[in-house]
Amino acid sequence: MTIRFIHAADLHLGSPFKGFAGLPGKMAETVRESTFTAFRNLIDHASRTRPDFLLIAGDVYDGEDRSLRAQEQFRQGMEMLRGAGIPVFVSHGNHDHLAGSWVRFSLPDNVRVFGPEVEKAELTIRGTTVTIHGFSYPERHVTEPVIGRYPPAGGDAVEIGMLHGSIRGDEAHDVYAPFTKDELLEKGYDYWALGHIHKRQLLHEQPPIVYPGSLQGLHRKESGAKGFYDVAIGRGKASLEFIPAGALVFGQAEVECAGIRHADEWLERCMDRIRAFREANGPGLLDLRLSGIDEGAEGMFNDAPESEWLEFIREAAMRDCPDVGIHRITWERAAAPAVPGGLFRDVLDELVSWDADGWKSRLTDLYGHRQAYRFTGRLDEESIREIREEADRLLTEGLMKGGRAE
Structure with a gap:
């Protein structure tokens, strides 16, 4: 007997798509609508192919203040899946954690949203019991390990873990609910449905430990095709098919x-x-x-x-x-031509002298702001490099203009 399900994560419905000013009107609209378009592509695929269930492993919404439109789009999608007889299991992540402030929408009865503690949900598919374990972030910052709260597999059920988090020691991403691959394998589950990392990754083949990546790229660093996995588990083995869903x-x-x-x-x-x-x-x-x-x-x-x-x-x-x-x-x-000295040159020299900690210290008020983080993204090494390059470009242009004026 084979069960089939869809594993998606990091929908980020309602992303503001910062930094895309100046695009022609039609393209600007395509960008603004892209997370909703990708979500509709997911729903259309599920409605057409009728999987046994759907997993969404965190960050359904882009922010804790979930917009009315994003929630209504999600609710409508869940209603479509209800009409197709497809159960949905949802965990909320660091972006759409349970402590946020938003106007509540009701969801149809085919949707199970995990609470702040690790819970299990069971369903029977053609005589086979499937157990799904998961939790939603009670607040934005869940920096302590949660993997210890997941029970080990037991019995004959197909067991699946849902976890929105990152590998312990991975400094390239914000560290939330950290875990190691060995800790996941020790649970004995048949599949780990991960979320949080927007790049598609297969951490382990059998049993699969999988990041499907984001449903739609949110900025230029999230390049390449984005989508979800269509998964089949039968006779103790799983097969995965990546389905592109992104609008662009x-x-x-x-x-x-x-x-x-x-x-x-x-x-x-x-x-x-x-x-x-x-x-x-x-x-x-x-x-x-x-x-x-x-x-x-x-x-x-x-x-x-x-x-x-x-x-x-x-x-x-x-x-x-x-x-x-x-x-x-x-x-x-x-190499840039020689430019006059003075205040601009002093500022350029000062920027070059800052290390990563210096940049973070000077930008902490902006990047740490409760609302501004939605528009600024994460202040990582790549972001610091881009800010430094843009500041250097603007100042150098000022220097050159100043030199010509003299």
């Missing part, structure tokens, strides 16, 4: 600029990369990284502001590939 894919393309002297040449090279991305990934949002900028290309680019080049390629992309938006352009230039 975030990506990056490098445009070699050596030898370019005219804007039409640059445009054609960019469009070649944009078309290739579209063919490989479908709809998406793309960063263009300009490399190999020699002296001649630099002279061409200096004849118009960077904002105009960005608008130029956005308009061209919308004509040829209307479902691929250009998020931004980054310029890999040779």
Whole structure:
């Protein structure tokens, strides 16, 4: 006998999608709607293929102050699954924890939401008992291990654990409900349905320990196809099929600029990369990284502001590939020319002197704010690098303008 279920996590319904100003109207709307579109793709797949049940392992919503629209969209999806006879098991994570403040919506009776303590739910599928263990975050920060509260497997039931958390010692992500792979395996479960890490990962094959990743990429660092797993367990073994669900894919393309002297040449090279991305990934949002900028290309680019080049390629992309938006352009230039000293130079030198702790100390009020974190994201090494680079770019532009004014 085989049971079949869907494992999804990190829906983040209602994400504000910070940092996408300036996109053409249709693409901006696609980005804003993408988490809802991905969710509808999940519901459509489940309604069409009729799995035995659906697991959602945390962060259904993007924030603790769940919006009315996000909750209504989720409720409607659950009603559709109820009509298809599909039970749903939900655990809430650090983003949509139980201590948040929101207007409550009722959910249909096919939905089981786990409480703040580890609980188990049972259902019988064609004569086989399936036991699902899980919990919801009682508050935003659950930094202590919870794995010890999960009971060991026992009996003949198919046993599944749901856990929104991270591997102990993984400093690349915020550490919540930490665990080790051995601790999960010691429980003897047939499947571990994980959430919290937005990158798709298979930590162990048999039994599977799985992060399905986010349902939709939320920013440019969450590149590649996003979706969920369609899982079958039979005769003690599991098979997994990844199902893409995202409305658009975030990506990056490098445009070699050596030898370019005219804007039409640059445009054609960019469009070649944009078309290739579209063919490989479908709809998406793309960063263009300009490399190999020699002296001649630099002279061409200096004849118009960077904002105009960005608008130029956005308009061209919308004509040829209307479902691929250009998020931004980054310029890999040779060493910057000498610039005048003074206050700007002092500020640049000060920025360079800060280490990671220095940046975190100076930005803690913003990134630690109860509401602002929804719009800023996590202050990790990559974010610090981007902030430093952007500050350097803006200050350097100021220096150059100041030098020309003199």
